[in-house]
Amino acid sequence: MKFPQSIQNLINHFSTLPTVGPKTSERYVFYLLKQDPETLQKFALALSELKEKTTICQNCLAIAEFNPCQICADHKRNKSTICVVAGSRDMMAIESTKKYNGLYHILGGVINAIEGIKEDKLNIKQLVEKIKKNQIKEIILALNPDMEGETTAMYLTKLIKPHNIKTTRLAKGLPMGANLEYADEITLANALKYRNEL
Amino acid sequence: MKFPQSIQNLINHFSTLPTVGPKTSERYVFYLLKQDPETLQKFALALSELKEKTTICQNCLAIAEFNPCQICADHKRNKSTICVVAGSRDMMAIESTKKYNGLYHILGGVINAIEGIKEDKLNIKQLVEKIKKNQIKEIILALNPDMEGETTAMYLTKLIKPHNIKTTRLAKGLPMGANLEYADEITLANALKYRNEL
Numbered sequence: 521m522k523f524p525q526s527i528q529n530l531i532n533h534f535s536t537l538p539t540v541g542p543k544t545s546e547r548y549v550f551y552l553l554k555q556d557p558e559t560l561q562k563f564a565l566a567l568s569e570l571k572e573k574t575t576i577c578q579n580c581l582a583i584a585e586f587n588p589c590q591i592c593a594d595h596k597r598n599k600s601t602i603c604v605v606a607g608s609r610d611m612m613a614i615e616s617t618k619k620y621n622g623l624y625h626i627l628g629g630v631i632n633a634i635e636g637i638k639e640d641k642l643n644i645k646q647l648v649e650k651i652k653k654n655q656i657k658e659i660i661l662a663l664n665p666d667m668e669g670e671t672t673a674m675y676l677t678k679l680i681k682p683h684n685i686k687t688t689r690l691a692k693g694l695p696m697g698a699n700l701e702y703a704d705e706i707t708l709a710n711a712l713k714y715r716n717e718l
Numbered sequence: 719m720k721f722p723q724s725i726q727n728l729i730n731h732f733s734t735l736p737t738v739g740p741k742t743s744e745r746y747v748f749y750l751l752k753q754d755p756e757t758l759q760k761f762a763l764a765l766s767e768l769k770e771k772t773t774i775c776q777n778c779l780a781i782a783e784f785n786p787c788q789i790c791a792d793h794k795r796n797k798s799t800i801c802v803v804a805g806s807r808d809m810m811a812i813e814s815t816k817k818y819n820g821l822y823h824i825l826g827g828v829i830n831a832i833e834g835i836k837e838d839k840l841n842i843k844q845l846v847e848k849i850k851k852n853q854i855k856e857i858i859l860a861l862n863p864d865m866e867g868e869t870t871a872m873y874l875t876k877l878i879k880p881h882n883i884k885t886t887r888l889a890k891g892l893p894m895g896a897n898l899e900y901a902d903e904i905t906l907a908n909a910l911k912y913r914n915e916l
Contacts, residue, residue, distance in 0.1 A: 538749050570724055571755045573722070
C-alpha cells in the first residue's frame with residue numbers, strides 16, 4: 521500500500537528541497553490537498569515561471585528580473601564601490617539595511633575544500649576584470665564569518681592587493697540583543713579586539 | 719529593493735505551507751533557481767495534477783486514486799473491523815505496519831475546542847451509518863494519545879456503546895528505543911498501568 525501516484529509524485533518533488541525529508545514533504549502535500557484547486561494552479565504556475573521570468577545581471581551576476589539589474593542600472597548608485605557577496609540572497613540582506621549605496625559582485629559561492637568548490641568555480645575572473653578597469657575605489661568583502669568565508673576573503677585580499685584598492689570586510693563583534701554570558705569565545709574575542717572608542 | 723517578482727511570487731506560495739516561514743521559503747526558491755528548467759516544469763506539473771488525479775473514497779473517506787479505494791475494494795480485507803483514524807496519513811502509517819487487515823474510517827480531524835472543530839465537522843455521521851448496518855464487530859479508535867485524540871475517543875465511545883460493538887483503542891506505553899530515564903510521567907504511568915504479563 522502506497523500513496524496514490526500523484527501524491528507520491530509531489531512528495532518526491534518536495535523532498536528534493538533542502539532540509540525537507542519525506543515526512544515534512546508528506547505534510548506539505550497533505551496541506552496542499554486541503555487547498556482549493558485554483559490556489560494549486562497558481563502555485564504551479566509560479567513554479568513553472570520561476571526560471572522563465574528571471575535572468576542573470578551580466579554586470580553584478582545577481583539573479584534579477586532584467587539585465588542589467590535594477591541596482592546596476594541605477595545612476596544614483598556609487599559605481600566606485602563594490603560589495604562582494606557569496607550569493608544573491610546576501611545581496612538582498614544588505615540591501616534591506618538601506619545603508620549601502622554602491623554596487624555588488626556575486627561570487628556564486630565561497631571556496632570550500634570539503635565540497636570541492638575551488639576558486640575557478642567562482643565569479644572571480646569577472647571581479648578581476650572590473651578591478652582592471654581602474655574605476656574602483658573600495659571593495660567590501662561581505663562574506664560569512666566562517667571558515668569558508670574567511671578563506672575566500674583571504675584569497676581575494678591577496679588578489680586585490682597588487683591593484684592598490686582599499687579592501688574592507690564587515691565588522692565582527694556581538695550581534696544586537698546578544699548576551700555576553702552566552703556568547704561564544706571567538707565572537708567575544710572579536711568584540712574585544714575590535715572594540716570602539718566612545 | 720525587493721526580489722524579482724517571479725521569485726517573490728513563488729516565495730509567497732511556499733510560505734503558505736505549514737512550518738514554512740519567509741526565510742525557509744526563500745531558501746527553497748533559491749535552491750530551485752539552481753535546478754534545470756525541466757525539473758521545475760515536472761514539479762509544477764505534479765503540483766497542478768495533485769487534485770485532478772486524486773479523489774475521496776466514498777466508503778472510508780480517505781484521499782485515494784480511485785473510488786472506492788484500493789483498501790475498500792480489496793475482497794481479502796476483513797470488513798467487520800473498522801479502524802477510525804483522524805486522517806489519511808494516519809491510515810498510511812498503520813498500513814505500513816502490515817499488521818492490520820480490516821477497513822478504515824477517516825474522521826477528517828479530531829474534536830478541538832481551541833481551533834473550533836466540533837463533532838459536526840467530522841465524518842461521524844457516516845461512521846454511525848456504517849454501525850447501523852450491523853455488520854461491524856470491532857471498532858479500533860486509532861487516535862493520537864493527546865488531549866484532542868482522547869476527547870474524540872471518549873465522544874465516539876459514548877456514541878458506539880448503545881450499539882454493543884467492541885470498541886478498542888491503540889495501546890499506550892513506552893515506544894521502542896525509549897529511555898526510562900527520559901520518559902515523561904504520563905507515558906511511564908501508562909506503561910505501568912497497562913503492563914503485560916510475561
